[in-house]
Amino acid sequence: MNWKILLFSLLLLPVLLGLGCWQLMRAQEKEQWLQAYQAMQSKAPQRYDSLQAPPRYARVTLSGAYSPQGDWLLDNQIREGRFGYRVFTPFCLDGDDACVMVERGWIQGDLDRSVLPQIPAVPGRLILQGRADTLSDSYSMGPNEASTAAPYRVQTLKLEEVRERMSGQLASWVLRLDPDQPGALTPVWEPVVMGPEKHYGYAVQWFAMALALVALTFWKWRRGDSEDKNLEEAGETDIGTTGHG
Known part of the structure; x- marks a missing residue:
């Protein structure tokens, strides 16, 4: 042999x-x-107003307002063959300087990279409902782009980078917004891919x-x-x- x-x-x-x-x-x-x-x-959803992370996938409600400090666009998100972004916006809690990053959903992008989508603003005090989750690392197509103004387009969303561009505290967890909530866009999140x-x-x-x-x-x-x-x-x-x- x-x-x-x-x-x-x-x-x-x-x-x-x-x-x-x-x-x-x-x-x-x-x-x-x-x-x-x-x-x-x-x-049942529970009201939550702490920076400490609730159990993963817990259904929670938050009271406050979307931060005017800007949206974050997670790049290279394909849905049904169309190019777009996943939109994240800080949501500041009532009576505190603490904010939670909210994943609002998917929005279609423009093939012209210089054109960023217009993200609808939702002013005023709101009560949001969604699922608590951790922010997992996403596949990166390259380094994050330097940007001086919102919306901030990134290849990988890092909470540390968000904290550097906003005032106040930012929680270490994110809220995956339910589809029928104020500010919700096209839902794309799934518990497992x-x-x-x-x-x-x-x-x-x-x-x-x-x-x-x-x-x-x-x-x-x-x-x-x-x-x-x-x-x-x-x-x-x-x-x-x-x-x-």
Whole structure:
């Protein structure tokens, strides 16, 4: 048997098994997230006026007003084949200098990068309802652009950068606004982008590839043994024929 093939199989097999196990872990994580999300949806919204983060996916209401200090546009957000942005606006709580970043939804962009969308303002005191969440890192197409005026277009939304451009305190969590709320735009947020069933499907594929690799290696091993045995028998036959001659 070709020992290079055996060595290649021994090196590749742990990689395939590891990828399959990783997909199983991701599927279990997604299931836990969905269970937590569904559990929170069955509870009534609670009024919240603290900078400390509530439980993830908790339904909360906030009283206050959208900050005039400007909107933030998360770049490169594609919806139904159309280019756009996800809009975030600070929402300042009543009787405090504390604000919470509110994800309002998606708005279509212009292919001319110099033209930014006009985001509808919602003045006055409001009561907002939505889901509490953490701000996860998004895939970045490049460094954040320097901007001196709102709306601020960014490749990755970072709360630290928002704090530098506004007065007052900013909470470490965000509110995913419900679709029927004041200031809501086109909803695009989902608790998970890829469901656990897809991760299970990918895991099956990786494990199937690992099984195929083992089967192919074993077949090659047996074939190599048979070829070696045939060569030995052919050699013995040649020697016996030569001796007779």
